[in-house]
Amino acid sequence: MTTEKMHFEYPVEGGNFSKAGYPSSQVKKTLKQLNVDGNVIKRTVVALYEAEVNIVAHAYKGVIFIDIDTKKIIIKLVDEGPGIPDIKKAMEIGYSTATPEVREMGFGAGMGLSNMNNNSDKLTITSEVGKGTNVEIINYFPS
Amino acid sequence: MNKGRNRKMKVSELVVQLGLKIFGSKNGLDREINGGYTSDLLSDVMGHATAGQVWITLQTHKNVVAIASLKEIAAVILVKGYEPEADMLAQSNIEEIPVLGTTEEAFEISGKLYKLLNNG
Numbered sequence: 001m002t003t004e005k006m007h008f009e010y011p012v013e014g015g016n017f018s019k020a021g022y023p024s025s026q027v028k029k030t031l032k033q034l035n036v037d038g039n040v041i042k043r044t045v046v047a048l049y050e051a052e053v054n055i056v057a058h059a060y061k062g063v064i065f066i067d068i069d070t071k072k073i074i075i076k077l078v079d080e081g082p083g084i085p086d087i088k089k090a091m092e093i094g095y096s097t098a099t100p101e102v103r104e105m106g107f108g109a110g111m112g113l114s115n116m117n118n119n120s121d122k123l124t125i126t127s128e129v130g131k132g133t134n135v136e137i138i139n140y141f142p143s
Numbered sequence: 144m145n146k147g148r149n150r151k152m153k154v155s156e157l158v159v160q161l162g163l164k165i166f167g168s169k170n171g172l173d174r175e176i177n178g179g180y181t182s183d184l185l186s187d188v189m190g191h192a193t194a195g196q197v198w199i200t201l202q203t204h205k206n207v208v209a210i211a212s213l214k215e216i217a218a219v220i221l222v223k224g225y226e227p228e229a230d231m232l233a234q235s236n237i238e239e240i241p242v243l244g245t246t247e248e249a250f251e252i253s254g255k256l257y258k259l260l261n262n263g
Contacts, residue, residue, distance in 0.1 A: 017204075017205075017206055018205055018230060020206055020209060021206065021209030021210070021212075021213060024213055025209070025212065025213065028213065042194075042214075045213045046189050046190065046213075046214075049189060049210070049213055050186065050189060053185075105185070105202065105204060105206065106183050106184050106185040106200075106202045106206075106207075107185050107186070107206075109184040109185075109186050109187065111184065111186035111187060111189075111190060112186050114190070115186055115189055115190040118190065119190075
């Protein structure tokens, strides 16, 4: 890898599914260009996509901050939204508070957070009810 | 859910063998198939489908192609005569991921795909 540090930011609109996936697709391209291990790219893309869709499905708006250096990628997703009252409960497979409309599209099956957990080296979720949720995903590149 | 891995074929061959309709992306017909995944839950596909599989679903919106692209899915088959929404079709052509169609149900087309990939 030649580049030392890279930083990207993507705004996310709550409720607008038509744009979902753009940040993941851009991150995938960037990591490929940097010759990052394919398995790490796959995991990162799954974790980021799920986290983005959570903002679209539940929050009013948010921003995704991406920081890449030679050793890792740090993804921070900061949203203004209803927040998560019980994060432990939200992590349970099958538990979802998604609307019927969102579920009809095939989202909101209660698998997103577990996908994020399975595809991150480090996942940190903090939330304040009535204010919003912060998610941090860190994936390390094999040396 | 099935994972056939014994035989590789191109999407174009699959179209002929299973009599599928091509809705979008003729440019993607050269993609290679190594198996299949049948699901209508997007996070299930996100978490468990693998590159080169054919995704069989009744979901007809744009996010299906976005996920297919991120997961490097070879092609999407819409079941029961469902047709892609306009933005799904547009995205299919942009990402060069074929969106195909069948009048059969997911069970039937999954079974045929499995047989095709495993027995030749």
